[in-house]
Amino acid sequence: MDFQMTPRQIQLKQRAISWTEQMYQYELECEMNNGLTAEQHEKIKHSVIDHDLAAINMPEEWGGAGLSVLEHAIVSEEVGKLTGALWDTLWRPANALKACTPAQREEYLIPEIRGERRDAVAVTEPQAGSDPQNLRTTATRVGNDYVINGEKWFVTVGDAADFIITLCSVDGAPTMFLIDKDLPGVSVKRVPRYTHTFVYEHPEFIFDNVRVGADKILGEIGQGYELTRDWFVEERIMIAARTIGAAERATLLAAEWAREREQFGQPIVNYQLVQNMLAKNAVDIMTNRVLTYQIAWEADQGMDRKMLNAKAAVIKLGASEASNRCVDNALQIFGGRGYMRENPVERLWRELRVDRIWEGTSEIQTLIVGNEIAKRGAEGLLSYAGAVRR
Ligand SMILES: Cc1cc2nc3c(=O)[nH]c(=O)nc-3n(C[C@H](O)[C@H](O)[C@H](O)COP(=O)(O)OP(=O)(O)OC[C@H]3O[C@@H](n4cnc5c(N)ncnc54)[C@H](O)[C@@H]3O)c2cc1C
Known part of the structure; x- marks a missing residue:
């Protein structure tokens, strides 16, 4: 078992970090004005193209970046650190569009990959x-x-x-x-x-x-749910990756603050109640991150669709719930400053809430996992990567 990132993955992560860092400058304006200007959107679009991050989920033959699911998750983790959902300016055509006819592809998908349609x-x-x-x-x-x-x-x-x-x-x-x-x-x-x-x-x-x-x-008449499900699976893995990235950013900021901020004559990080929150965040982030990578990797191995559906539900549920706990802890560590909209932690705290609702609520993810166990047993779900039924 080798947990080391490949040189290609490291290079990709660096590119995603570089783009994300360029986007931080837009966060406050987006927050205060509820969005960005057309001019700013245009600049961002060029930055996405310059970083070779356009349509990362689409094959190279159609002009996309052709990333694997795991590579896509690596990018999602980085861009998920952004507030104002600026990660969504990095456009990824809905994967249902892979079902386009050649004519539809020319009219819709290829222009979207180029950033001309959405x-x-x-x-x-x-x-x-x-x-x-x-x-x-x-x-x-x-x-x-x-x-x-x-x-x-x-x-x-x-x-x-x-x-x-x-x-x-x-x-x-x-x-x-x-x-x-x-x-x-x-x-x-x-x-x-x-x-x-x-x-x-x-x-x-x-x-x-x-x-x-x-x-x-x-696609075909009657294929609507199938195409929707494919989108859910991809997007649920990416929600996991993005929310973990967000939790990482919030926790790093809170840890730094806890070491700086003094109350009762010493840095608040010395208080075990504060350490408890930071430690719990570390556990939540570290455990959910590796599981997200594992499931994204399994998706790349061509795992059985039903099993992948259940595994994507596991990680969407696990990571979105855990990351919400993390941003709440991070906000608490900032005290009153954590409640100010100018603090990225406050924005992440508000913004991560929807990840427990959209693309299927936490309750629906739990039902998907429960149904899988009821129908096919727990063995496949619990088996480790590489030892899975295909
Ligand atoms: C900001 C935002 C953006 C969105 N973007 C899109 C989008 O682009 N496209 C799109 O199509 N949709 C989008 N959605 C919709 C989203 O996917 C739905 O809100 C979500 O699936 C839940 O549906 P609902 O809001 O109708 O809640 P409901 O289905 O009414 O659920 C209400 C509550 O009941 C619970 N519940 C429902 N059924 C069960 C059950 N069987 N067992 C136990 N509990 C249950 C739910 O978990 C929830 O707690 C978006 C939602 C939001 C908030």
């Missing part, structure tokens, strides 16, 4: 959250076209995106459609404010008799 994914609806089977958005066949009606909520990047990958029901069959945002009938209902500050918005969309051709179906 997708948003719309699955959630007012009635369909944890249970996407409750889907009410319909795509009804009319001649050669489909007419789409429905409402989608929490559409992340919906403001910056120019097309929306939308889950619709075609006579009960869950199906993804590529919907250009400028089509007649597509409108924004509301742009709510959330606990976190996010460099993009999460608008609610209405689709009112939106007409698209059959050439806008992504």
